[in-house]
Amino acid sequence: MRGFTHYISGLAAATFFPALVSDLRAGILIPVIVAAAAYFPDFVDFKFGKFFARRDYEIDPAPWDEKKHYAPKLVKISELSGKNRYQFFAVEGTVREVLSRGSGRVSYKVIDGEGNERLVSEEYRSIVFILSDGTGEITVEAFGDDYRFFEEEFGEIEEGKKLLVFGYVDVDEDGSLRLVVSDAPHPQGIAETIARAIEEAYREGERIVKIHNIRLPGDVYRRFTVHLDPPKREVRVKMGPIVTPGGVAIGGDVPEYRRYGIAKVDVPFIKTYPKPTRIDSFSGPEIAFRKAEFKGKTVVKDRFLPWHHGFSHSLTMGMIIGLVVFTFFRLIGYGHATELALASMIGQWLHVFEDQLGFMGSNLLPPLTKDVVPGFKLGESGSGLTNFSTAWLMIALMIWNFNRFTDPRPIPISDAKLLLLLIWPSIIGFGIAIARSFRLRREISELMDYYTNLDAFEELEEVGGI
């Protein structure tokens, strides 16, 4: 659920205690603490937890320019090395020598929506030249669609011409660097790093990967998706269009020849969430790859945002919050510390319960329980329907409580009738959400059959691997 849904649940929880309602009516605003307690798990995770989380691999496809806070970063040639392979940078320099201008026909493999490869053949033009910026020299190559863009931008490329070149770094067989003109990083680097992390997790136990997003000038983002395909033992990364923070694609698709990155993985792994991970605005995700047992086999399991839904999202934490609130407010002499503590604990528990309706689940009673209890899969955390239905229910409960704890009652009808009049939108909303969840569960089940198809995976191994 979204943050406000949890928060408003806390606001509503406080109104079930007549003493707290009476305080609110008198202008004592301390019960707002209950809402803060209900939001606390997300607050702790997103404002503190994520910054302290371990990162074994940090994938930054397009490092930010330190002054402008967006990519590409303007670098000197001497700062680049083989470690920057596939990353997106900008270099400003002078054309020292044009090595070649070419044209011809090229064939390359692309992947369709189902993950199948097909061969594409097309005409191309290209240019290769040496760029110098005073700190070193680098070979620059512009090819195909990128050549057309490059020519439009700079006209004829001649020796002595000054240019600001954007592109990704590549490494030749002899170890020398090339800057390939492009408007995005190459996805291969992301795929290879994730594959390496999965393989290491299989041997070492756990690897956490932080994937940074790609922010471009004008507060827009290059979207890319990471898709783990267990039966094929592949990590596939697809570079997508430029999107606004609101998720609207505004064109800027990358050419097919640098749209996909595929890395093979040597070890078995399974995917616990059936959709590809999409990275665009806000911040990029962290994914933990953990060695685990699945159907009697050792595999690597993924966990999205490993720092999220941990101890902060447990019922145990709710008890601790209740205890802290009680102690603090009793010490400062607040008369209704017990009610406040109980309401705070219930508020936090409501958060845990509401999140349990989704996919991620939580470790509910640590240290008694050690692992996450899977969610009920009623809807995704961002679902407008479940968020609204829950938030509306909480508003309804608040109005209902305010009314029944006021004498004379401002709305002079029976409690049951008032409650029904107030909550019908939520009943309809939850009804639709439950009906939808059956379809969703069926789809997930089909996808999970595919993702966890270890038998098929083993057969492939017998005939020589993928």
Add this chain to the structure above:
Amino acid sequence: MLPLPDLLLWSLAGVLFGALISWIPGFHIFNIMALLVAVFGVGELMPVQAFPFFAIGAIVAYAYVSAISSVYFSVADESAVFLLFPTQRYLLLGRGHEAVLLYLIGAVAGTLILVVGALFIFPRVLPPIYQATSPYVTYFLVAIVVFMFMSEWPKEGDRGKTPFQRLWMAWRQILGGIFVFFLSGILGFIVMNTNLLPTTSAYTRLTPMFIGFFGMSWVILNILSNPPMLEQVPEDRVESSIYNTLKASFGGALGGTIAAVYPIITGGMGALVAGHMTSQRGDDAFIISQGVNRVIYYVGAFTLLFLPQLRLTRGAAAWLVSSIYTPKSYAEYLAAIGAILLSAGISFLFTYYLSKFIARSFNIVHIRKLSYVVAVTLVVISYLLTGPMGVVVLMVSTAIGMMAAAFNTRRSYCLGGLILPVLISMTGHTGEIMSLLGLR
């Protein structure tokens, strides 16, 4: 009640007045109405019973036509140091007219929702709900403020080299927001509780502060950033979906209604709450919901003044009008709804054609030049309404408004200028804070 022809005439005069000034960046209809009352008075040129209808026309026009200034005259600089609003992104892509059309879709939806609500729902539902919840307004207000702080999304922090560096990068933005809120609050407290501004400016003492927070700081940023005047496509084309439009309309209506009914809760705060409640996503949905929200917030709040069973005074315009004449009959309420529909139709056409005109000639007058003229005008308005000290308040609040942009935090933290002093007053601590600040 005025005869119908007079009533229509004054509503039309209001629309015309509102439309002519609402497209100018930094101008707010409430400030201009206050100026009108202060300079010309009401009762001589205009009958007192006509003023509510003149105001309704002007406010409807503002709710529609102000889309022009927020889309075309609020451009960020090329380096995009500050996060852009969706409308600014549309402008940078040459799709400013599309953004206006999206807004207009929302505004029309907002008007229809408002009219249907005013005719069939508000009179029956609002009074009992308001009766049951109004003693807890402070609770809601504090809750929204606390949520604003707690939910601020750290826009930086991911790329720090160490955990503490990441934490600091994230928290400097959050702390910046808190700083802006309290700084605005202190300024608001001083303006509201001292005789810094002349007592003759009773209805307009907050005007220079708000001009500074939201108008002047915006205009100065336009001047400093020297934005590119990119060619705009004047085509009538909108990329959205029926689903997004309905969802955005619902969210916008929810946020606008919360803000219209409850005091101090502004349209932005209502939108924040409703956006989270309905899990709203997408630039198109955001702009549509803004159209709905602003119409219901501005026009709906003012309409409550006409509702005989409730007669709530919400918003600066309602306070200004009610100080001169408060509508009393149900006939006036129905006439106000009619005036809203009429004004909305005219405002829609005015906004649409003005947007087409501006899209075609966008790069003729540079926004920087226009901003200089507006900046001078805003100073003159502040001086006329509140004297030389008003100009000082304007300068201080402008600096605070620009701080919010520099810290990359929500501009709405400047609402601390209103929220904090009101909260202090509601909880009965004004005297203590006055002593603490050495103001008595």
